Amino acid sequence: MSVISRHNPYVIVVAGVEDPEILGRIFGELRKQFGMRQSAELHGHSMSEEMLLEVLECTEEVSPVVGALVIDKASTREFTRISEIPSPSDCQVASALRVVEMVFARYMLRELRCDEDIRGKRQKQFLTEVKRRHRTAWPETQIKVQCLPSEKSDLIQLADVIAYGLGVFTRGTIQNRDLERKVVQLRERKRNSIEGPRAW
DSSP: OOOOOOSOOEEEEEEEOSOHHHHHHHHHHHHHHTTOOTTOOOOGGGSOHHHHHHHHHHGGGGOOEEEEEEEOHHHHHHHSOGGGSOOHHHHHHHHHHHHHHHHHTTOOOSEEEEETTSOHHHHHHHHHHHHHHHHHHSTTOOOEEEEEOGGGOHHHHHHHHHHHHHHHHHHTOOOOHHHHHHHHHHHHOTTOEEEEEEOO
16 A cells, blocks of 8 residues: 655644553564663654564554544644644644643553653643643543653654654655555554544
């Protein structure tokens, strides 16, 4: 299966697992297999398609739950009035909140680790809003939310790899057919909530 080629989609992902320690063991084994230092970051854009496929296949062991939003920048520019498009920083916050809301609608989370892309005052407001939305979806519960550098969290790195896979799939540039099939499976899996590609 392939999609019409699009340019430069914006993809934001939440990836959840029941046991982060098992994910850490899997990632440790993958780093060793890839000849990487144990402290090295698994980063989608710096990996071959074969490596991306290996990560997605190996992490099946932890049955990750994925929430994702794929925004087609080309369609956004073509079909959305400039006045309706938020600034890049506002878009980042709004799309991140949309994705966590999609996940919260189906799953209660113990904790959420976020990349440090959202910074300063916006970060504090974002974390507060995430907690509020989780409490709305799951009354009388608490969620621990923290921002971390991506190299410090295997969960953030898993989300990055999945986001990159969804991005290359959306652009129609995947060469490895097994990787393409794996991304299709990811999109079609009932436990996941993946929206797009669509305009803002």
